[in-house]
Amino acid sequence: MLYISTDYFSGSIGVDWLEVDRIESIGDFQVTLQDGKRLSGTIEKGSADELPDKDFRVSTPEREVRTAARAVVNIESQKPNFWRQLTGSVDFGIDFTSGNSQTSVNSDAGANYLSTKWMGAVSFTSSFSGQSGASKANLIEVQTLDGVFLNRNSFLMGLGDFLHSSQQNLTLRTTLGGG
Numbered sequence: 218m219l220y221i222s223t224d225y226f227s228g229s230i231g232v233d234w235l236e237v238d239r240i241e242s243i244g245d246f247q248v249t250l251q252d253g254k255r256l257s258g259t260i261e262k263g264s265a266d267e268l269p270d271k272d273f274r275v276s277t278p279e280r281e282v283r284t285a286a287r288a289v290v291n292i293e294s295q296k297p298n299f300w301r302q303l304t305g306s307v308d309f310g311i312d313f314t315s316g317n318s319q320t321s322v323n324s325d326a327g328a329n330y331l332s333t334k335w336m337g338a339v340s341f342t343s344s345f346s347g348q349s350g351a352s353k354a355n356l357i358e359v360q361t362l363d364g365v366f367l368n369r370n371s372f373l374m375g376l377g378d379f380l381h382s383s384q385q386n387l388t389l390r391t392t393l394g395g396g
Contacts, residue, residue, distance in 0.1 A: 219292075235287060238264055245295035247333055248275050251288045253369020255333035257295050262286055293331065304329050318349040338362045357381045 219237055222229040240262040248256045258277035271283040296302040305328035312321040327340040339361045347353035357380070364374040378392040 234289070237262060237286070245297075246275075247291075247293045247295045247331070248289060249291040250284060251290055251369075253366075254282075255366060256282055257333045260292065299330070302330060302332070319346070320348075321346040333366070335365045336363070354384045355381070356384065 218231040219234045220229040220231050240260060242260045245258055246260050248258075248260060250256070256275045256277055258275045261274045261276070263272050263274075270285045273284050273286040273289055275282045275284075305326065308323075308325040310321075310323045313319070322343075322345045324343050325341070327338070329338045330336060339359070342356070342358045342360075344356045345353070346355075359377075359379045361377045362374070363376075364372050366372045373395070375395040376393070378390075380387060380390045380392075382390075
């Protein structure tokens with residue numbers, strides 16, 4: 218499926234990728250092929266009648282790669298620099314209950330980056346709550362996930378989780394992993 222988003226309607230519409238006759242881009246895209254290759258550049262899809270099994274083209278600054286459109290697994294937009302390619306979110310909330318003077322503050326933040334060679338993600342969660350005459354509770358957690366793409370069927374990945382929780386009586390619990 219090829220999902221298309223435009224400025225003039227909300228959401229996206231899906232079309233059968235193999236039924237798409239022609240595409241031309243002036244912007245850059247990250248393209249993942251069946252063989253695991255990851256390319257970044259402008260894309261063009263021509264008619265399969267004109268060039269059978271070579272109807273999709275990715276033009277990178279170094280070269281031009283031609284392949285069959287059915288070999289394309291994923292297409293993502295490619296922004297011009299690191300900061301524009303970064304995606305993320307921030308959430309913040311406060312609750313107050315006047316009956317028992319209970320207060321709760323929560324925040325979450327996350328950032329993700331995807332390139333043709335590696336990916337990275339980090340998230341931060343914090344929660345503080347308290348009530349007059351009772352103990353206070355807090356939780357702070359940082360998670361990270363990083364990976365390097367090697368080829369079609371393999372990549373290296375590392376993850377880390379750092380947690381402080383007064384409810385669980387944890388000063389710092391560290392979890393590290395990789396694969």
